[in-house]
Amino acid sequence: MKKNKSLKVVYLPPPCANGDLHFGHIAGVYLPADIFSRVIEKLYPSSRVITIAGSDENNTYALKKSFLNNVPLTESLDFYTNRIHKSLSFLSIKMDQFIRTSSETHSNMSNSILENLKKSNKVTMNDSYQLYSEKEDSFISDSLAIGECYKCGKETDAGTCENCGELIQHIKLINPKHYQSKEKLVLRPSQSYSINFKNQNDKLERIINKQNWPKRIKSLAIQWLRSNQFSSLEITKIFKFGLKIKNSSVSDLSIPLWFEAVWAYYTGIFESLRLNSINSFFNTIRKVKIDLYFFMGQDNRFHFTISDILVRNLLRLKKIRSTVNIQPFFTISNEKFSTSRDRAIFIGEVETYFNSSFLRFSLYHFYCSNKTDFNLNVYFEAIKELKNIKDFISNFKVLENSKKFDSKDFSKLTYIKMLRKDIKLNNNKSLIKILNKIQKQILRTKI
Numbered sequence: 001m002k003k004n005k006s007l008k009v010v011y012l013p014p015p016c017a018n019g020d021l022h023f024g025h026i027a028g029v030y031l032p033a034d035i036f037s038r039v040i041e042k043l044y045p046s047s048r049v050i051t052i053a054g055s056d057e058n059n060t061y062a063l064k065k066s067f068l069n070n071v072p073l074t075e076s077l078d079f080y081t082n083r084i085h086k087s088l089s090f091l092s093i094k095m096d097q098f099i100r101t102s103s104e105t106h107s108n109m110s111n112s113i114l115e116n117l118k119k120s121n122k123v124t125m126n127d128s129y130q131l132y133s134e135k136e137d138s139f140i141s142d143s144l145a146i147g148e149c150y151k152c153g154k155e156t157d158a159g160t161c162e163n164c165g166e167l168i169q170h171i172k173l174i175n176p177k178h179y180q181s182k183e184k185l186v187l188r189p190s191q192s193y194s195i196n197f198k199n200q201n202d203k204l205e206r207i208i209n210k211q212n213w214p215k216r217i218k219s220l221a222i223q224w225l226r227s228n229q230f231s232s233l234e235i236t237k238i239f240k241f242g243l244k245i246k247n248s249s250v251s252d253l254s255i256p257l258w259f260e261a262v263w264a265y266y267t268g269i270f271e272s273l274r275l276n277s278i279n280s281f282f283n284t285i286r287k288v289k290i291d292l293y294f295f296m297g298q299d300n301r302f303h304f305t306i307s308d309i310l311v312r313n314l315l316r317l318k319k320i321r322s323t324v325n326i327q328p329f330f331t332i333s334n335e336k337f338s339t340s341r342d343r344a345i346f347i348g349e350v351e352t353y354f355n356s357s358f359l360r361f362s363l364y365h366f367y368c369s370n371k372t373d374f375n376l377n378v379y380f381e382a383i384k385e386l387k388n389i390k391d392f393i394s395n396f397k398v399l400e401n402s403k404k405f406d407s408k409d410f411s412k413l414t415y416i417k418m419l420r421k422d423i424k425l426n427n428n429k430s431l432i433k434i435l436n437k438i439q440k441q442i443l444r445t446k447i
Contacts, residue, residue, distance in 0.1 A: 006047045006289040010037040011265040012093075013296050013304070014054035014101060015339070017080040018065035021087040022344030024297075024330035024337030027363040032325070033295035034093045035364070047291075052268030053088060054099035055081040056261045058243040058254070060142040060159075061340050064179070073241060077102060087347035091356050097268040101243065101261055109267045110260045111246050112278045113311065114193065114235075120314040122196050123235070125250075130238055131158060131170045132188035133178055139238040140178065142256065143340070145185055148174035160258065162329075162336070165220075165301045167233075167258060191250050194232040195310050201225050207309055212323040221305045233310065235259050258303040259311070265292065285317060292322040301326055 012033050015025060030053075037051045056062075057077045066076035085098055099106055117123040131140045145158035150172040154163040158173055170176070176185040197204065208221050235255065236245065242254025269290075270281045294304045304324055312320055329336045337344045350359070 006291070007269070008040055008044060008047050008049045008291045008293070009265060009269060010040075010049065010051045010293045010295070011268070012051070012053040013294065013300055014056040014099065014261055014264055015084060016059055016061040017055045017057045017077045017084065018061045019080060019339035019344075020083045020346040020348045022337055022339060022346050023363060024344060026087075026091060026347065026359070028297060028327040028330050029295045030088065030093050031091070031360060031364050032327075033293070034091075036293065036295075037094050050096045050269060050272045051094045052097045052099060052265050052272075053093065053095045054097075054101065054264050054268070055084050056257055056264075057081065057100060057102040058241065058260060059257045060144045060239070060241075063241050064143065064340070083348060087351070090347065090351050091360055097271050099264045099267050099271070101257075101264055103267075105271065106260075106264060106267045107243055107246075109270060109278060110243055110255055110263050112282075113263055113266065113315070114245065114255065116282065117195070117235075117311065117314050118193075122200075122314055123193055124196065125191055126194050126232070128190050128192040128194070128234060129171050129187040130190040130192075131173070131176050131185040133183060133185055135178075135181065135183050138240070139188065139190065139252075140185055141237045141239040141242070144179055145170075145173070145176050146179050147176040150174055159256075160299055160302060162299045165298060167302045167307075169234075190238055191253070192234045193236045193245075193253075194234045195314070196232045197225075197228075197310060198232075200313070204309060204313060207313060208305075211305075211309070211321060213305065214324070214326075217301065217305060217324060217326065220301070221309070224302075224306055233307070235307075258307055262303050262308055263311075282315070286319070288319060290317075290320045292320060293325070294322060295325045296327070297329055298326055299329075 010033055012030055015021060021030070033051070037049060040047075041049045055077075062077060062080070063073060065080070066073040069076060071079075081100055088095060088098075114123070131145050132138070133140050140158070142159035143157040147156065147158070148154065149156040149161040149164060149166060149168065151166045152161060152164040154161065156162065156166075156168060156173075157179070158168050158170060158176065160167055171187060177183060178185060204225055205222050208218055208225075211218070213221075236253050237256050238250065238252050239254045239256070240252045242252075242256065243260045245253045245255065266281075266285075269285065270278065273281065273284065275281045275284060294300075296304055301324075304322070308322065331337065335343060347359075
């Protein structure tokens with residue numbers, strides 16, 4: 001790259017390769033990030049803008065989906081990663097790099113980062129404890145274990161609490177059980193690499209205060225540091241299907257997704273700069289001013305704030321400054337959009353019915369409406385209100401008022417089941433007919 005040319009990196013955290021992208025992904029993260037990336041390209045012509053997307057493949061959610069579909073893991077990963085890429089391309093989401101975290105390049109980058117961290121003498125191998133299934137005779141990680149969060153009391157898996165954002169420590173998880181068999185899990189001795197940040201708080205707080213984060217996010221990060229000032233943070237787990245640490249004396253020792261999936265932005269920058277080696281890559285990014293922009297849901301807050309800062313500090317990447325855009329979860333009937341729970345509206349289900357301009361337009365204006373609970377009434381009203389399309393909704397019956405469902409049966413059906421059934425119907429009052437008519441009106445409206 002040209003000497004002294006700064007980088008602006010827009011990173012779209014890779015979704016787990018256990019399903020297609022859904023409306024929540026697009027409206028809450030990918031579309032705002034895409035628009036932002038295009039804008040800063042125009043505003044800062046002297047900087048190089050790199051937009052990085054990808055798929056997160058080294059995780060228990062993807063593994064569980066392969067079990068559910070009874071297909072080999074690699075086949076499942078290929079299928080869903082291709083589906084994710086297809087949805088991003090269909091919606092014209094800008095991607096300079098698409099990083100598969102199962103790739104050899106990303107594995108090499110992650111292992112190189114770990115080796116560089118170890119040189120700081122702040123990352124060492126320590127004795128630890130990890131949840132263990134006696135029935136399966138194996139260590140258990142992340143979403144393969146469920147229990148109650150010791151911080152907020154809500155149900156969580158052993159990865160990150162979706163409710164409060166806490167990175168779950170196995171030794172503290174309340175009532176840990178196997179997600180499927182409900183077997184009570186036990187703690188077994190293991191070994192793990194850990195970051196020791198004792199006596200580092202003042203320095204880390206100064207770094208945090210230099211970041212372009214909302215005040216509340218800075219406060220939460222500093223609060224976490226102060227409450228954990230005499231402890232360390234594990235950066236590895238034993239997981240057979242994770243991103244393996246090369247030449248490790250501990251079998252199946254892997255780097256969890258809350259570190260290595262974050263590190264995919266390093267892989268994306270490396271691929272974009274086309275440098276000869278990873279060593280030359282680190283030398284380069286220590287000299288170049290880099291503005292990082294993270295767009296994410298609230299369950300990724302810890303990964304892209306605290307864990308990222310801890311690593312950047314030890315790698316001596318002083319010229320990187322991050323901005324975090326954290327969105328609340330989009331919900332459907334007041335429950336979180338979720339691929340793993342099959343509670344979502346997926347792009348692949350509607351892409352044959354609508355052109356991408358309509359979906360971009362309508363989802364962005366739903367995002368701008370400041371609504372988080374997705375239903376057809378709110379969705380249509382957001383479009384109507386923000387684009388002044390008069391009375392277009394009054395001529396149609398939305399799904400909630402559809403006469404296709406008996407009122408007794410109606411209350412028993414989940415929203416998503418109704419939506420998918422309605423998509424398949426071919427009648428004048430179906431969802432497709434409604435949205436096709438709306439689409440035509442929107443495309444005729446001057447913006």
